[in-house]
Amino acid sequence: MRKVIYAVLLGLFGAGIVHIAVLLLVPDFSERDAWSRLAMASDLYRMTRFDAEAGGPPVVKSVDPLFFAAACRFDLNDGMVQVTAPGQVPFWSVSIYDRNGHNIYSFNDHSATGGKLDTVVLTPAQMIEVRKQLPEDYAGSIFVESPIGEGIVVVRAFVPDASWKPTVDRFLNGATCDPETLED
Template identity: 35%
Template structure:
């Protein structure tokens, strides 16, 4: 019986110490998530070019041919419309929730025009948009997000130095504006 009590007490003390270590170490890990790093790049609601050497480095793959920009969004007040135009060799668009889970992605190979026109909306906002303008879905891509906060990543490819101006031009044309129903 004494061995059992000794084992239980030892287990409880070990669990308490482990709990304390986790609680005291937690502040060092918070603020290092992808969403926090995106918010640190600048104001939400606009695209920011990512510097591969800067603090956003872990947000994009280490590929010398890929340029990227990111926009944090908040859909609390209204949906956001994401647009970009240009003619890079290749581009892709992805939407992530606040916890860095990818909820949507597409590339220029999925769109006939090559131009990006997407609306980010909560399910309730998307339902209102569909009801107000049934033809809207034929003109834009509607991305429904379950949460109201997250970020969108736009990447363009420049496999040769001569193609970098088109890739950067596409990223610099990107907008992440509030959507106003017309």
Template identity: 30%
Template sequence: MKLRNRFLLATLVGLVLAGGVHIAAILAAPHFAQQDAFEKILPTLSAEQAQIISAPGGGNTWLPLPDPSVAVAACAFDLEDGPSRISAKTGAPFLSFSFHTKTDGVFFAVTDRAAVRGDLEIVIMTARQLDEARAAEDENDPSRDVRVVAPERRGFVIVRVAAPTPSLRAQAEEAAKAVSCTVDEEP
């Protein structure tokens, strides 16, 4: 009986240990991934326009199952050099933005409904950069920018433009490519 109890205890301890290692490996995998979403979008850091990563009707994409009615573009940001400005002209196709950190996922999202007179200006900044911008702001001329405080210095923006009909696919792709991603010159 004692041998059987020891065998069961050893088996139970082995299963618990194996389960713990398995769960730890799954949770740690994203931190060690070489080709995660940020690494794929990182080359857009020096570009001034969003880069298409999936377009309606096919083409170059690294998304596993791209939506055929949505053009998707992306650009990376690094707040080390200052706030990042994301600018877009709004129009007929639905336009949305989601802001992601390098490691923790989505921290902000906005649609074209936030546009003022057809222009959507979003400034991503650190809390310190926001304080500096508020201190330099003129009380009589407040900023019309949507200001977003990023939890990390590096991240990326995903732009989605809807193409509800096949005839609007080219327009959706052009709208996604027209999104500007630059380092903000103003405080």
């Protein structure tokens, strides 16, 4: 019986130490979220590559080496955001995240007109204004209505083999994340 009590007490003591260590490390890790790391790497509305091919230390670790990626921080309080990229790649996907890293919306090239990346992220109120009179620039755009203020757009492109690297590099390096305002 003494051995069981000793094992339980030792387990509780060890669990307490682990718990305290985790609590002390939370502030260190919370300052290194994707939003903070992107903020240190670039300004709002600027696409930032974060794959291994971009050179330098990655801003955010990419999980799959066959995908290259770029991200852009935005603030919908400044107006809607239009994300575009030139050319065609074998496959691309776009994910919209809120500032805390929660995925709000995702889609890929199969949802786009002709496989072209052209999307507009906007609030429900901005969508009402756009619907009143759709500008020609947005005729083929995918509209993502989002109830967030600040967020991150992540564009990923598939690289099936080394021969596709230059094409995917041009696609991501040419990607834009432009703030747009509606004119009365």
